[in-house]
Amino acid sequence: MPGLLGKKIGMTSVFSADGKNVPCTVIEVGPCVVTQLKTIENDGYEAVQVGFVDKKDKHTTKPEAGHFKKAGVTPKRHLAEFKGFETSYNLGDTITVDLFEGTEYVDVIGTSKGKGFQGVVKRHGFGGVGQSTHGQHNRLRAPGSIGACSYPARVFKGTRMAGQTGGDRVTVQNLQVLKVMPEHNLLLIKGSVPGSKGSIVIIEK
Numbered sequence: 001m002p003g004l005l006g007k008k009i010g011m012t013s014v015f016s017a018d019g020k021n022v023p024c025t026v027i028e029v030g031p032c033v034v035t036q037l038k039t040i041e042n043d044g045y046e047a048v049q050v051g052f053v054d055k056k057d058k059h060t061t062k063p064e065a066g067h068f069k070k071a072g073v074t075p076k077r078h079l080a081e082f083k084g085f086e087t088s089y090n091l092g093d094t095i096t097v098d099l100f101e102g103t104e105y106v107d108v109i110g111t112s113k114g115k116g117f118q119g120v121v122k123r124h125g126f127g128g129v130g131q132s133t134h135g136q137h138n139r140l141r142a143p144g145s146i147g148a149c150s151y152p153a154r155v156f157k158g159t160r161m162a163g164q165t166g167g168d169r170v171t172v173q174n175l176q177v178l179k180v181m182p183e184h185n186l187l188l189i190k191g192s193v194p195g196s197k198g199s200i201v202i203i204e205k
Helices: 063-069 119-126
Strands: 002-015 023-029 032-038 047-054 076-082 107-113 116-118 163-165 171-181 188-189 200-204
Touching: 002 047, 002 076, 002 107, 002 188, 023 200, 032 063, 032 076, 076 200, 119 163
Parallel strands: none
Antiparallel strands: 002 023, 002 200, 023 188, 032 047, 047 076, 107 171, 107 200, 116 163, 171 188
């Protein structure tokens, strides 16, 4: 699907035509620069690689520098590939938020906020074991039994337990586009998107 890279600015709210206050996320989309054109002859598939956010030369490796020099662009910090563009692009072309003009719904991909090591109540929504009275003092948020001891005498893979929460790649589909602001490279999307303020997200048609 065609799309672009963007940066999550934060959340706000706007009023709809019928006077409702709608919460929305503000995303700075692009401008993204075409850094490579994948072809069936050379790569086995067709795609457009775009770069977002400039990177200093001292932080760029020599292979990366050669890659960007071939495209005739400055080094970029973030790269992504997209397929299915209706317009044909050349190396060095700039793609802006105008790509989403007339688009009603988009998919947003981001990295969710990391919450560290969490127990089963917060991580999986467990109800806890037993009750908080009648002599019980240390089992309220415990996971309880994790399997039978006689058979199979082991714990099944995938059993929900405490562990690292968040920090995962998350895709939210069919988010409504409220407004496109080309003069500021901004996209207003209804609802929330994964990630913290300033995080990089992928927006696909």
